[in-house]
Amino acid sequence: MDFMTLLQLLDTTVRLATPLLLACLAGLYSERAGIFDIGLEGKMLAAAFFSAAFAYSTGSVWLGLLAGIGISLVLSAIHGLASITFRGNQLISGLAITMLAGGMTVLIAQDWFSQGGRTPQLEGAARFNPITLPFAEALRDVPFIGPLYYELISGHPILVYIALALVPITWWVLFRTRFGLRLRAVGENPASVDTAGVSVVTLRYSAVMICGVLCGLAGAYLATALQAGFVKDMTAGRGYIALAALIFAKWRPWYALWATLLFGLFQALELRPDLIESALGVKVQVQLLGALPYILTVVILAGFVGKAIPPRAGGEPYVKER
């Protein structure tokens, strides 16, 4: 494998890892606050559709993005209402949201666009286009660094850079701010927060809402940056892979980056079976490569990556004891 091929592979890895990273960070905020969210998939899907639909009809990808975040926030609020206010089962609420999104997107898409549950192709300003970083053209011919900068680092849509920037930001928020301290505390022992005179409900809602914003970004990226429009079930289990990555990452932001990049790499390899073939010297079924991320997910969930301790109050509604 030559240097350019490697760069292209890594470039694809980054592009494919971005929605996973955004969803993973979304889950991180929610679960760190003690609210399990298996509805990431549904929120991403709904955001993907609404962002594509609004971007198409307004011609502005930014309005599309806002619409995507908006619908994701609505679904987050439903999840919050069910699991925080009414103390319902978080898994069931999350599952319901995913099922709702799966049906709702296709139904509305058919009603609005009559293209078999898709949105029309997005073009121009209705998409997030790659941005070229400063000096990329100028440095292009410098050996090693030039291609690295031009091929891998430059030339991604803005959302990729936002996702990457969110990793240190999330770390800083969680471990360096008052909000982060309280957020982590409410996921570990909500009673400690409550007796300290801080509202458990407000904290958990803020976490769930942050999760909504990030899922909105992830969904919008799928439909308006990675691809040019919405198609049925386009999230393809990314919300669940993000959850697996979250466990893999032990609920830590930097680990989340590495975990999602690993999953992104697997997805990138699926697109280039020839690389595997030349590296291993055997022909590998494309289907097998395609299944790799999912197999890895199962392996991770089965606990082969060592002990991952989830936030201790995760999944449990908070009830004040007598």
Add this chain to the structure above:
Amino acid sequence: MTTAPAIELKGISKAFGPVQANKDISISVQPGTIHGIIGENGAGKSTLMSILYGFYKADKGEIFIKGQKTAIPDSQAAIAAGIGMVFQHFKLVENFTVLENIILGAEDGGLLRPSLAKARKELAHLAAEYELNVDPDALIENLSVGHQQRVEILKALYRQAEILILDEPTGVLTPAEADQLFRILDRLREEGKTIILITHKLREIMDITNTVSVMRRGEMTATVKTSETSPEHLAELMVGRKVLLRVDKKPATPGETVLEVEKLRVIDDKGVERVKGIDLHVRKGEILGIAGVAGNGQSELLEVLGGITDATGTIRMNGTNLPLSGKGAHGQSRRHAGIAHVPEDRQREGLIMEYTAWENVVFGYHLDPEYQKGMLMDNAGIQATAQEKMDRFDVRPPHPKLAAKNFSGGNQQKIVLAREIERNPDLLLIGQPTRGVDIGAIEFIHQQIVQLRDQGKAILLVSVELDEILSLSDRIAVMFDGHMMGERDPAKTDEKELGLMMAGISDTKATQEQAHG
């Protein structure tokens, strides 16, 4: 006294549905004193304190802090009014450091760094002032229970608490740790803090409080000066009748050995060795008491003997080896071998809370022929038997068709005892027989245990209550960290020596320290 009371409650009432948890309660506590509140479970102590800490809103009544009428709608208001609370179950984040726990909810700004630095300084002050030393950077989960409690006290002091409420603070402490806590409370009192101590232990009230209020069934039955009362008097006020505080028993006349345990080891499902090769034996007609702080392997020992957990080593019952793992190592076969088990956690292991009392009374023995009627269970017969047993064990209310969850802790325990004792076992395993049980019922349960011993049964008692171990046992063994620290004759030992052994200070060292101290 001319100073305004630090805290004064006037006519506090609170009902939960039809249950009147607090009825017209008034207390007044002088600043710089320790005020005890004593009462049985469900007497309304915790409700009263929850009202004071803003968890509940009283239906009626007023709260005055330093003479000022104060409304306490939530915990924030309680903290602002200078009230700090140390709950029975600590409200700490286990994987946070001491410092992080202390600033949680009392941060100075959006960023943590300045708050942490300030708390570190303040903590050093408090440590020097009140002898409350804790490593500020230690994780809570690595601290002993006693130190965790200090963190709770520090949390309150960091929030400038002038009034400190402690809810059953010694329940989880070793005697030595409890002594330390009392020294700290003494020191806080000297510095002018006001302390409210909620407990059901008469001795603690007598040791440290200035005044004491007794609660019974939601009402305040008396408030007295501690120096003018006695434990017997307080017990009578609590229960409403005369109570025998000491267990009345004759010397034991042990017979042949019933249970022999050799080199018993238990490894739990996380791979941690919980019981590290212990030997013990119990004879007919004696009570072997096993003392120790919770979590030192006693629970596992009981579970192995009861057939719940697998182990390695040898257990002989009446001379026959019992299987310790695989087929044959379960509760059913243990019962056939003559072992009855009253588990430590009666609500999880002793009873099925949703099932009725009569079902619970036969559970585990329900396959016995006497309860069968052809292929079916003889429900009518079982109910009649259950009724009879419940009468004999004074279970109140005596209704076999009531679900187990509707009985009080003491009566639930009587149901379990009725089931296990009535089967006429050779050996009774009994864990925490009186945890969460009222004084009146404690008396009854203790009498039952001693009676069983006098009938020539062997009894293995596990309890974290040293008082209970000392008053019931004929021999006392102390467990620490999965080992047996040694055995003592209850007549020739005291809480201090046992306390040291419970803290892992070995036999010989314990004796030495006692000689010095």
